[in-house]
Amino acid sequence: MVLKLIREVLKVGQATLPYPFTPVELAPGFRGKPEYDPQQCIACAACTIACPPNALTMHTDLEQGVRTWSLFYGRCIFCARCEEVCPTGAIKLGHDFELASFSREDLTIRAEFRLAACNLCGAYFASAKELEHVLALLDQAGLPPEDAANRKALLRACPECRRKMDLPRVKPLVQEAFNGRV
Amino acid sequence: MLLTEEKPKIGQKYVDALRQQFGWSIQEEAWQAPDQVTVTVELNSLPSVVETLYYQHGGWLSVVAGNDERPINGHFALYYVLSVEGDEQAPENKREKCYFVVRTLIPPHQMEFPAVTPRVPAAIWYEREVRDMFGLQPIGLPDERRLVLPDDWPEGLYPLRKDSMDYRYRPEPTTEDETYEFIDVEGEGIVQVPLGPLHITSDEPGHFRLYVDGEHIVDADYRLFYVHRGMEKLAETRMTYDQVTFLADRICGICGYAHNVAYSTSIERALGIAVPERAQYIRTILLEVERLHSHLLNLGLACHFVGFDTGFMQFFRVREKSMKMAELLTGTRKTYGMNLIGGVRRDILKEERTQTLQWIKELRQEVTDLVAMLLETPYIVQRTQDIGRLESKVARDYSPVGPTLRGSGFARDIRVIHPYCAYDRVPWTLTYKDGCDVLARTLIRAEEFFESLSMVERCLDTMPEGPVLTEGFRYKPYAYALGYVEAPRGEDIHWSMLGDNQKLYRWRCRASSYNNWPPLRYMLRGNTISDAPLIVASIDPCYSCTERVTVVDVRKKKAQVVPYKELERYCRERKHSPLK
Ligand code: SF4
Ligand code: SF4
Numbered sequence: 001m002v003l004k005l006i007r008e009v010l011k012v013g014q015a016t017l018p019y020p021f022t023p024v025e026l027a028p029g030f031r032g033k034p035e036y037d038p039q040q041c042i043a044c045a046a047c048t049i050a051c052p053p054n055a056l057t058m059h060t061d062l063e064q065g066v067r068t069w070s071l072f073y074g075r076c077i078f079c080a081r082c083e084e085v086c087p088t089g090a091i092k093l094g095h096d097f098e099l100a101s102f103s104r105e106d107l108t109i110r111a112e113f114r115l116a117a118c119n120l121c122g123a124y125f126a127s128a129k130e131l132e133h134v135l136a137l138l139d140q141a142g143l144p145p146e147d148a149a150n151r152k153a154l155l156r157a158c159p160e161c162r163r164k165m166d167l168p169r170v171k172p173l174v175q176e177a178f179n180g181r182v
Numbered sequence: 183m184l185l186t187e188e189k190p191k192i193g194q195k196y197v198d199a200l201r202q203q204f205g206w207s208i209q210e211e212a213w214q215a216p217d218q219v220t221v222t223v224e225l226n227s228l229p230s231v232v233e234t235l236y237y238q239h240g241g242w243l244s245v246v247a248g249n250d251e252r253p254i255n256g257h258f259a260l261y262y263v264l265s266v267e268g269d270e271q272a273p274e275n276k277r278e279k280c281y282f283v284v285r286t287l288i289p290p291h292q293m294e295f296p297a298v299t300p301r302v303p304a305a306i307w308y309e310r311e312v313r314d315m316f317g318l319q320p321i322g323l324p325d326e327r328r329l330v331l332p333d334d335w336p337e338g339l340y341p342l343r344k345d346s347m348d349y350r351y352r353p354e355p356t357t358e359d360e361t362y363e364f365i366d367v368e369g370e371g372i373v374q375v376p377l378g379p380l381h382i383t384s385d386e387p388g389h390f391r392l393y394v395d396g397e398h399i400v401d402a403d404y405r406l407f408y409v410h411r412g413m414e415k416l417a418e419t420r421m422t423y424d425q426v427t428f429l430a431d432r433i434c435g436i437c438g439y440a441h442n443v444a445y446s447t448s449i450e451r452a453l454g455i456a457v458p459e460r461a462q463y464i465r466t467i468l469l470e471v472e473r474l475h476s477h478l479l480n481l482g483l484a485c486h487f488v489g490f491d492t493g494f495m496q497f498f499r500v501r502e503k504s505m506k507m508a509e510l511l512t513g514t515r516k517t518y519g520m521n522l523i524g525g526v527r528r529d530i531l532k533e534e535r536t537q538t539l540q541w542i543k544e545l546r547q548e549v550t551d552l553v554a555m556l557l558e559t560p561y562i563v564q565r566t567q568d569i570g571r572l573e574s575k576v577a578r579d580y581s582p583v584g585p586t587l588r589g590s591g592f593a594r595d596i597r598v599i600h601p602y603c604a605y606d607r608v609p610w611t612l613t614y615k616d617g618c619d620v621l622a623r624t625l626i627r628a629e630e631f632f633e634s635l636s637m638v639e640r641c642l643d644t645m646p647e648g649p650v651l652t653e654g655f656r657y658k659p660y661a662y663a664l665g666y667v668e669a670p671r672g673e674d675i676h677w678s679m680l681g682d683n684q685k686l687y688r689w690r691c692r693a694s695s696y697n698n699w700p701p702l703r704y705m706l707r708g709n710t711i712s713d714a715p716l717i718v719a720s721i722d723p724c725y726s727c728t729e730r731v732t733v734v735d736v737r738k739k740k741a742q743v744v745p746y747k748e749l750e751r752y753c754r755e756r757k758h759s760p761l762k
Contacts, residue, residue, distance in 0.1 A: 005492060005555055015499045027506070029528070031513040052425035079428050079519045084527070 031078045032095040038111040040090035043127035047082035065115040065124040073107040118158035125158035192217040193280030214663040220283040228286045233301040240267040243581045246308035247677045247690035248316045250344045257287040294319035304581040315342040330407045333361040349419045365403045367393040402706040417689045431517045439472045439518045440669035446521040448665025448678040455655045461525035463645035466604040470634040474504035476670035477627040480722045487716045488565045489754035500548045525651035566621035570705040570717030580701040584672020586721045589623035591616035596668035608640045620720040715753040
């Protein structure tokens with residue numbers, strides 16, 4: 001028994017790696033730290049809603065018209081939900097997993113985005129880039145020009161003004177429904 | 183609920199039998215799946231109904247869930263979940279197996295219920311926990327100590343009540359000292375040995391107290407839950423139901439994926455989602471890959487505790503291959519994060535399949551050699567045979583699970599009794615033994631290891647092509663169901679109820695070790711203290727280990743604290759007793 005064991009031990013040789021002096025080999029699909037490209041990001045907030053541990057957060061300042069996207073790697077669990085839901089491919093998991101740091105700040109990344117102001121009342125309402133993104137998508141949708149223009153006008157207004165714009169259209173419908181009792 | 187009338191209902195005959203016996207006490211009956219039924223019973227008949235199912239219809243207690251349903255129906259509710267498997271004398275194929283949930287409602291002005299524990303001992307921890315978490319008093323429960331809540335937690339603050347507290351609230355400690363009262367074992371010459379506050383096998387927190395007469399253990403008591411993380415509360419308040427899969431992954435560092443599948447399937451069942459075939463196979467493969475690394479870890483520890491450390495190193499070396507396998511197939515070594523409600527997130531590609539099959543071949547050879555070496559070690563059998571006996575009677579009364587139960591002669595494995603994923607489509611052989619000792623439990627793990635290897639191979643060979651995720655289902659408020667998985671240490675079971683806000687109303691997740699802790703006391707009795715670490719390791723406990731042990735000498739009536747490392751050394755060398 002002992003002999004067999006010694007033979008086995010000799011056959012295997014050294015099993016441990018001199019990590020961190022040699023890199024570890026990772027599987028091709030390894031999920032490491034999310035890499036973020038603010039150029040691609042439209043600040044739509046889809047990733048911040050999906051992120052299970054709230055590593056991703058979004059803060060919207062309606063006074064200043066700024067939306068801040070931030071990712072705190074200290075909470076991140078490398079799950080890739082953000083990558084899955086991102087409409088533009090702005091966030092993707094890489095292979096890096098060695099994140100040790102002396103300060104929390106090093107583990108946080110942020111990006112700021114301008115908010116679009118409503119073309120009727122001037123209030124800030126949505127991310128400007130997200131709006132552009134949606135408008136561009138509309139262009140590609142190939143709608144009849146008049147229809148497209150109407151929809152675009154609607155999109156440039158804040159939800160409150162949109163409701164008001166809709167009122168004249170909706171009112172007769174409601175009145176009809178209630179048989180003129182309103 | 184999801185069922186149309188025509189589908190066969192497995193377990194109907196038990197409902198009928200109860201109606202016969204208990205008449206009007208048996209009220210509503212609701213089906214969550216063809217083999218899953220929830221029956222509401224009148225409060226006072228609760229103990230008799232559970233006892234009847236347990237001892238007359240071959241029931242085993244899987245979990246008990248408390249639920250504050252005041253916002254829904256004005257009451258607190260208790261759900262006693264039993265796996266009812268038919269008369270044990272009847273032939274195997276005649277036995278109808280289902281999950282039978284006994285539900286009872288408690289009016290909020292009453293706040294008490296008749297305890298089931300005096301009739302069915304398996305309920306002991308559950309009823310203590312329900313008292314801690316909801317303030318519901320089990321009348322007739324002899325043990326009045328807290329189970330889950332810390333001793334310095336304020337009186338009258340019940341964390342899982344819907345109106346009690348925010349999940350972030352951390353009340354001030356009410357006392358400076360540990361006030362937990364360990365049991366009193368009186369008798370000439372009994373010594374107490376406290377083991378703790380860290381785990382006896384894997385450096386996790388728990389406090390053991392062994393009562394010894396000389397070197398012989400007379401009784402044992404333990405205090406666990408030092409690291410309760412409040413996950414159920416977190417899931418119910420902070421997360422959406424589809425994010426909880428990622429939290430379930432983190433319940434356990436060993437069987438996280440098993441919990442993940444148990445959770446996902448509970449929701450899929452509640453919502454009536456059909457998971458694609460291929461996803462079922464992928465889940466099965468990953469569950470077995472998880473068993474590989476878990477069993478190798480426990481076999482390694484078994485070597486360590488009998489003083490065969492080279493073996494320990496070798497098992498851990500080959501275990502690395504199973505970790506790489508997980509990394510290859512899921513993108514990470516642990517916390518696979520593979521499930522979404524409705525299926526899995528990534529497929530298994532051709533190259534991954536080829537590599538996995540190659541590794542399986544290598545593992546089979548390497549582990550065969552190692553196990554042979556372990557068994558040839560002269561003292562291994564001597565150190566483990568007839569040690570830490572879990573008698574069949576005790577096992578029957580306490581509903582332990584996994585290799586702990588299968589070592590005591592019961593052929594119970596959830597993969598066979600209630601097949602889920604692809605377990606009813608890949609042939610495999612169930613292992614059980616009747617040695618009732620540490621040896622039996624260790625051998626079962628070794629055999630199961632090889633069975634898992636074959637299962638992964640068969641699944642990779644026969645899995646159908648197709649999609650891996652079902653999308654576009656509807657969230658149904660207040661739907662509920664069970665999800666269950668045979669994890670490496672036994673059944674993991676989740677009872678989930680959806681809310682009306684994309685969240686869970688209630689999530690009860692029960693890890694396998696929860697059912698294996700209460701009978702441990704009986705396994706320790708009658709052994710010598712040098713065997714204690716070995717016995718505890720034989721249930722492959724998950725609580726997170728014990729650095730110190732209190733030894734209570736019942737003859738000299740004195741208590742002595744032994745550093746855990748010292749006890750572990752004694753277990754390995756069996757020389758120089760720390761008690762002398
Ligand atoms: S990988 Fe997961 S945890 Fe990390 S930022 Fe993305 S969604 Fe959040
Ligand atoms: S989902 Fe993508 S585009 Fe939207 S905020 Fe997140 S990173 Fe930016």
